[in-house]
Amino acid sequence: MTGNIEVFGHGGDVETAASRFGGHAADFLDYSANINPLGPPKEVLEALQQGLRSVLRYPDPGHREFKALLSEHLGVTQEQISVGNGAAESMALILLALGPRKVGTVEPGFSEYRALAQQFGAEIIHTTGREELNWQARPEDIEQLMEKVDLLFLGQPNNPNGVQYPAEVLHRLARKAEATNTVLVMDEAFIDFIPAAQRQSLAPHLHKYPHVIIIRSMTKFYAIPGLRLGYAMGSAKYIRAMTEKQVTWSVNGLALIAGEACLRSGERFEQDTISQITLERTRLITALEAHRYSVTPGEANFILACVPEPWTAASMQEALGRQRILIRNCSMYPGLDAGHVRFAVKGAEANDRLLEVLGSVLERKEGGKRS
Structure with a gap:
């Protein structure tokens, strides 16, 4: 049974x-x-041990030290970063702040895209990947979907197939997002597991694509899923809108201590x-x-x-x-x-x-x- x-x-x-x-x-x-x-990393466990007494005070609601380290690490301004209680909160904040009526997904994909969008009252429209493409969707099919939706989630690399779209496809989709006024949300929760030279990402090009938001997770690569920590990168306008919808102190103090130690742990x-x-x-x-x-x-x-x-x-x-x-x-x-x-x-x-x-x-x- x-x-x-x-x-x-x-x-x-x-x-x-x-x-x-x-x-x-x-x-x-x-x-x-x-x-x-x-x-x-051992630095994370040491920092948590040393920082246990921080539970006696409220965490920084502005996540300032962690954001400063992220800004240096990522090469973007602090105004372009939103810190969340896991990548899932970043997804929720995007939906809450932008209020899309129609959300696009590429299936198979992370179930939380669909679940969160439905929780916030959006209609889901999807396209489906092809087995001969290792379950990726054709770029033209994604572009057609973008014409029908206000916001599109795309995993990079995608879960559950673990495949990346090539950089030229990402740029093509980002240009389509500008043309159709669609917000393109790239979920890069697992990209840190790929050698740096092989990562396909729009992160270095965010200044060219104001309709693109990138989400990343600290919990998977740094093995702290019980603490919940993630972040989003995008235009200051979108990040500000997300921050305005965030519950104060949603990211706890120990998570911030761990995140800071992760970024200091070295290569x-x-x-x-x-x-x-x-x-x-x-x-x-x-x-x-x-x-x-x-x-x-x-x-x-x-x-x-x-x-x-x-x-x-x-x-x-x-x-x-x-x-x-x-x-x-x-x-x-x-x-x-x-x-x-x-x-x-x-x-x-x-x-x-x-x-x-x-x-x-x-x-x-x-x-x-x-x-």
């Missing part, structure tokens, strides 16, 4: 997994949430993370393909794959869940089918365990078929 683990529409719900399969949440090896396997952490993710992603893809999975060749710290027949995403999630390994069932993503799952890329030891269990699960299934 299978059951829905993604009751809240996201991965990382080990509490639901524990209630479904038994045991405790801490017992699960969670491949459904895409968090840096190295954990937070070594970034290099080590990217090196490990690149190595382990290649190893996982090779092993999954050897087990007859059909794998989408993405660039992020997760892998979209289709299970071999006669498995389904639900039955694979069930089988691995009983072994205390949680994966993301992607069958509910519009545009994907009943066999799609997503694996986070973790460290070597965790991946060894995943591949060992995966092999034994598949072997038992095949042995059952032969008997």
Whole structure:
């Protein structure tokens, strides 16, 4: 008997997994949430320890120190930055501040785009990516969608397929946004996991595209999802409108301390993370393909794959869940089918365990078929 683990529409719900399969949440090896396997930089843990007494005072409602560091790190002015309680709050603030009546999504994509837009009363219009394009949509299809909507969300790299649109396509879409008076929201939550030379981003060109807003997350790359921290970059006009709608002190003091420490942690952490993710992603893809999975060749710290027949995403999630390994069932993503799952890329030891269990699960299934 299978059951829905993604009751809240996201991965990382080990509490639901524990209630479904038994045991405790801490017992699960969670491949459904895409968090840096190295954990937070040591500087972050030290700063949090030293800053614990900051809980006795209110956090800075202007996020000034963190914004100053972001401004230096990103090469944009502080007036172009909005800090949020995770990237999700940045998305919500954009919708609240700009009030779009029609919101466009490219499916398959992060479910929060659709969910938040609907919460704020917008009509959703979407286009769908193509399997032969690794689940990306054709640029012309996105442009046609932009003609129909006030605001468009686009993942870069996209979740769940982990694929980037080329820079020339981004510029093309940004020009279309200007022509159609559409706000183009680029979600770059996972872009830090890609080597800097390979990142495709409009961040260096924001001055040319006032209709573009870029959202990024600190929680995934720096492994602090429990603290919730993200930010948006865009024209001062849009950032000001977002700030005016933000609840005072929505970003807590410990999150700001952690964010400041993240930005001071240096390049070594970034290099080590990217090196490990690149190595382990290649190893996982090779092993999954050897087990007859059909794998989408993405660039992020997760892998979209289709299970071999006669498995389904639900039955694979069930089988691995009983072994205390949680994966993301992607069958509910519009545009994907009943066999799609997503694996986070973790460290070597965790991946060894995943591949060992995966092999034994598949072997038992095949042995059952032969008997």
